[in-house]
Amino acid sequence: MKLTEAFRRYGVELTNPQWTSSAVSEDLRQVIVSLWKHSFNEDMTRYETRTAGWKGAGKSIFYRHLRQALDEGLPLRVVVASTDDPEEIVEGNASQTDNDFEPDFELVGRVVRLEDNELELAFERIGSPPEAVIAERSKSGVKYWHVAEAVEALGKPVRTGEIAAWLAQHYPYEDHSDLGANLAFLTVNDANRRHYDRSRKNWRSDSGHPRDRLLRQGRYKATTYEVFRPAVHGHWDLQPNANGKWEAIALPSTVLGRAQAEAQDQAFDHLPPLDSDHDARVWTMTAIAQRQGQGAFRAKILEAYGERCAITGCNAISVLEAAHILPYRGEHTHRVDNGLLLRSDIHTLFDLGLLWITPTHVVAIAPSLKATEYEAMEGQDLRLPKTREHWPNPVHLAEQARLAQERHK
Incomplete structure (x- = not known):
């Protein structure tokens, strides 16, 4: 986005954009400033820079506006400037670089220190877009899925400019001035995503969250985004370090994690050609049959557990599945004491290691x-078969519990 357009998003017109990068909004008293992304700290709460190399009238206007914000207690609102070559900016050659400008409506700041050739600003993510921007965005609906669609369609690691170009071609009527925010929202190893998804508490990418879609590589001009593939990229979490600064952390590999990642990667690679509605329905029914369990084994488990889920007591047979405690490795694992009768959603949680049964x-x-609604199940006693020899093997339960807990250390 051009600098002038980014300022207009705040409802102000930037005069002399060739050398000015700040303005004061009179309707809503606040100071709008354009700031280099590379001069922010990682979570964008602090901005520090030296300005000795900045010559001309633009610097004096910028400083005048910051002084006005300091004296009158006006909030700072931000247009984030990104560049393909930060070193050129440091040397005072901003006009010689390929730059992009994007308003970050959540950032609201104040002046901490203002000296002749240095300045320091502090920010919090407490802001919201102007009403005109909110109204315009509401017409477009949820756009971050279009961002994910763009990365998937491009089919390779891509830069922000390539994503923006694809979106402009395929969704020309949408406002994508918030592209950076939407990318962070979907990117598993971007610590800033927590600012854009405030309802979310768990940031582990192995939790099956639908918005864990992208992975970021590189920095500055070398930054690219690609489709997140756990089998290739591993799993990630966001955690505060010893200083309280949030970071993206690569999770250690686990047995269940590797199996889940490989399965996700391969799940749709070998589908048969679905040339008709009949083929598609057969494929769907095959998947259901596989989850319910092999006929004879499922029949034994249904009988042993009285046709009720061992945890919920559900008696709707169509959604009851014969779950193996230890993975199926042949007929010798088709023992009733190596099985549980579980409702389909509970079976999924069990296989993912999100729920387990103690010995x-x-x-x-x-x-x-x-x-979540599953919290009520914690500490609940399992519904056991009447016949003791059909009770789940405690050794098998202990091994499944160990593998499950290994994922959550």
Whole structure:
């Protein structure tokens, strides 16, 4: 986006854009400033820079506006400037670089220190877009899925400019001035995503969240985005370090994590050609049959558990599945004491290691299921078969519990 257009998003007209980068909004008293992204700290709460190399009237106007913000207590609002070559900016050659400008409506700041050749600003993410921007965005609906669509369609690691060009071609009537925010929103190893998805508490990419879609590589002009593939990229989490600064952390590889990642990567690679509605329905029914379990084994498990889910008590047979405690490796694992009858959603959580059964037949859940409807199941006793020899093998339960807990250390 051009600098003048970015300022217009705040409802102000930037005069002499060839050398000015600040303005004061009179309707809503605030100071709009354009700031280089590379001079922010990682979570964009602090901005420090030296200005000794900045010559001309633009510097004096910029300083005058910052002094006005300091004296009158006016908030700072930001247009984030990004460049393909930060070193050229440091040397005072901004006009010789390929730059892009994007308003970050969430950032609201204040002046901490203002000296002749140095300045320091502090920011919080407490702002919101102007009403005109909100009204315009509401016409477009949720756009971050279009951002994910762009990266998937381009089919390779791509830069922000390539994504913007694709969006302009395929969704020309949408406002994508918030492209950076939408990219962060979907990117598993971007610590800033927590500012854009405030309802989310768990940032682990192995929790099956639908917005874990992209991965970022490189910095500055070398930054690219690609489709997140756990089998290739591993799993990620966001955590505060010892200084309280949030960082993207690569999670250690686990047995269940590797299996899940490889399965996700391969799930749709070998589909048969679906040339008709009949083919598609057969494929769907095949997937259901596979989840329900092999006929004889499922029949034994249904009988042993009285046709009720061992955890919820659900008796709708169509959604009850014969779950293996230890993975199926042939007929010798088709033993009733190596199986549980579980409702389909519980079976999925069990296989993902988000729910497990202790050797004493007590339900346990992963931290990511706290504050969900499944939390009520924690500490619940398992519904056991009447015949003791059909009770789940405690050794098998212990091994599945160990693998599940390994994912959540």
